């Protein structure tokens with residue numbers, strides 16, 4: 001039930017004076033159906049209608065407001081529009097009308113009278129003119145002149161004045177609401193109350209009032225972010241109330257495996273492993289995200305987590321989005337485990353007897369770790385005692401798939417891993433209910449990748465440049481372009497490139513693309529990993545997770561067709577070993593402005609988070625997450641980039657509030673319930689009640 005206090009805001013826009021059905025439909029298309037939606041429709045600019053000094057001071061292209069004397073009317077003649085000559089002490093100005101009804105203009109602007117006129121000034125044949133003024137007032141009406149008017153984004157058919165009036169009426173309707181923001185924060189930021197903020201954003205006095213950093217705008221943005229983070233924190237709290245199981249490993253296996261790794265864990269990896277172990281050991285259900293840039297070493301972290309489950313006598317599973325990746329994980333983990341623990345592989349290719357045998361061992365608890373693709377989700381895959389699900393490259397899976405896997409265990413813990421470096425603000429908004437471990441550093445000793453851009457015409461130079469390192473035992477990827485229309489076109493491009501490169505390096509060139517049979521793909525990947533082939537022509541099937549540390553060169557054809565994060569992921573395949581690596585971005589000239597900027601960013605940075613922020617700036621949030629990621633909230637008042645700093649504050653405050661007042665029963669708690677309702681987060685309130 002909605003508190004009565006908010007009823008005026010949740011009333012339809014038609015409840016405001018002067019809003020009929022037709023007008024309401026336009027408003028609905030623009031902002032939404034309710035009074036509240038009008039409040040959230042913020043001005044994008046302003047018009048200054050404070051009277052200008054004189055005609056002589058008018059500036060071309062500006063909206064000006066001037067006091068004029070009407071001198072003469074020149075009715076339309078032939079193709080000439082209706083013109084009215086006006087003047088002041090400093091000069092002459094024309095008012096121009098292309099459509100005129102009856103004697104309307106004679107009544108509005110009688111000769112000899114004074115009028116205040118407002119509109120955009122243009123110069124025509126040396127004379128200033130205003131075509132169809134926005135406003136004509138008698139001098140005694142000057143007080144009606146709102147010196148500075150907000151200008152709202154419009155939709156076709158909607159005129160600015162009525163919209164302005166409707167929004168002003170909505171602001172008047174808005175009640176004073178009890179404060180939900182922490183008083184110290186509000187004070188420190190200089191934020192106004194909610195009602196005051198509304199008044200203020202709809203009555204900007206200067207350009208800086210329109211900035212996202214203006215106190216009133218910032219406050220409303222914070223409200224929205226806070227409502228979001230509070231809802232997220234409530235989901236998390238509810239999840240944590242659900243029963244889990246305490247998985248405490250002996251540490252014996254993991255110590256042994258860690259010793260045999262051949263490298264020392266980074267501080268970030270150790271910390272992530274500690275955080276995961278603590279989550280698993282506690283009786284609540286773990287839902288943790290390991291976020292780390294490509295090459296930050298997430299696989300080992302997953303391995304250590306899985307060993308905890310095995311040490312406790314239970315089972316663990318790792319799901320990867322592609323067959324290549326599942327096989328690679330299986331190979332890598334087998335190598336690290338070195339026989340200490342048995343590990344199975346299940347993809348679409350394991351069939352018949354092999355599959356049956358595997359499933360039998362899984363069900364009888366004889367197989368402690370299983371790696372695979374979404375084939376793991378099949379109903380006949382049954383575990384004896386699954387305690388941990390790890391999902392690699394989680395953004396490649398739908399939420400349903402994630403849940404289906406987790407459902408195979410009783411209260412199983414879940415670990416999701418992602419290399420898509422999502423900007424922090426976006427991550428908190430979309431995945432904020434997950435606990436997060438961040439791999440903030442990459443293993444030591446990695447050399448930076450040199451990234452260069454070359455036009456496609458210089459392909460022969462590129463071929464010459466890679467010949468030498470290939471002869472000396474190096475390895476290179478050659479990535480073929482994404483073709484918009486179809487996957488088969490991708491494949492054709494890759495096959496053609498393979499045919500043209502194969503004779504240049506006889507017996508040394510491999511090919512892998514999405515249309516190949518799984519077994520063929522494996523053979524191609526294995527040949528490349530072992531060094532039988534040294535140049536791998538590939539489509540973006542290798543984008544996700546492939547790890548061949550000796551590969552030190554990557555050529556990307558038509559780099560301009562790839563997205564920024566995608567290029568970053570691709571490039572992340574190299575620079576993993578001891579050799580200095582080079583990435584050659586080949587582009588089709590001339591480059592568009594966006595493509596140019598993308599390539600520039602890649603040349604300047606290897607920091608996935610920075611690149612992701614730039615990507616967000618260039619493309620917007622929806623694009624980054626792709627269609628797979630459901631639940632991207634529509635932020636109306638907040639901006640993921642420009643209000644980025646507010647997300648962390650809201651995140652912390654939301655958790656703090658719930659720690660102190662988990663049921664939101666204090667006076668501030670009651671205000672927070674209003675906030676949740678205001679931003680249509682009622683479902684979160686229901687979770688609260690369910691206790």
Ligand code: ADP
Pocket residue numbers: 263264265266269292293294295296297298299300419443444545547549576
């Ligand atoms: P990603 O985070 O992209 O999944 P991987 O887990 O594939 O990264 O690891 C990338 C490479 O770095 C692998 O070859 C892995 O063996 C290696 N690696 C992982 N951790 C370390 C470390 N602490 N020191 C050195 N190399 C490491």
Ligand code: MG
Pocket residue numbers: 298299392545
């Ligand atoms: Mg990986």
